[in-house]
Amino acid sequence: MSVVTKLVLASNSPRRRQLLTDLGLKYEIRLREVEETYPAHLRRAEVAEYLAAHKAAAYAPDLAPHEVVLTADTIVCLEDDVLNKPADAAEATRMLTRLQGRAHDVFTGVCLLRGDGHRTVFSDQTRVHFRALSPAEIEFYVRNFSPLDKAGAYGAQDWVGMVGVTRLEGSYFNVMGLPVHRVWEELAKLRLVAV
Template identity: 75%
Template sequence: MNLILASGSPRRRQLLTDLGLTYEIRLREVDESFPEHLRRAEIAEYLARHKAEAYRADLGADEVLLTADTIVCLGDDVLNKPADAAEARQMLTRLQGRAHQVYTGVCLLPGDGRAPVVFADETTVHFRTLSEEEIAFYVANYRPFDKAGAYGAQDWLGLVGIDRLEGSYFNVMGLPTHRVWAELQAFL
């Protein structure tokens, strides 16, 4: 099977490359809204499956599509990608000094008619208390507007702000590589 990655995320691309996988990238715009009744992991799984469905008709029988979506939750509040610097600072202020959950939903959709494999992985992230200056520095210099929760674990803020993780670090980066690898074995 040929692996197709439907993601513009440079982190997901790097993680698949680091796994030693070859893949093709296909991109298209997909609405990322979700039903309000969904919570936490359900949202990530819904979004991953929803993205995959947008590609279904274009898949060849020898292809398997990988889509993913990462969300950050503080309680039941979903912290999506910030619209601007003010929203990024607000999100980071809410997260600092607390634990929150990161969920990455993944959908593996085979083009040969088999059922998709959909799952989510959860990681709890503990942030230390950050100063307003640290938050402002990070937002101004790293511009985390393409990241759920307004931060990247691999960026400066992750290096200085994350006290500890419970779960997969790579899940926080956007792809639970251990689960993806295991699930892909059925297709490749």
């Protein structure tokens, strides 16, 4: 087994970057356009894991043997409906209107792909409870914040998360876009982290 010495983060998400930085990890960022489509028969966690692995595959040809690329994809599921990033403000408003006053699940799929081809894929789930939001609160959030780059049209760390999320069952960081406790465990197996 080759020893991994370099972590590559394949994500444009400022939240994922911050979480890895807060863990004290050194990493390089590489970005590439990858279409985020998935087979229609996949459900819930399967979608997040498929998308993370699909993204990683795009980086495989360029990985050196001592590198590992980390890719992730976060989805919001209301029952079996997958709510990805909204296309526009109107879709963001519709998504938040559906989520308010209900509980939903957030899944983040993660893929760690080593330069030698070894691949680890996993996901984490968090149940999120939202209080009822007024149309004015939803409109305020959509107009003044950035819901278009977030699955389900919201960030738990944003204004709507602060005023709307009443309870979480699972990892808060998973809702932000990266289940850091699981990532740490898997990176430790690759000897990329230690204390």
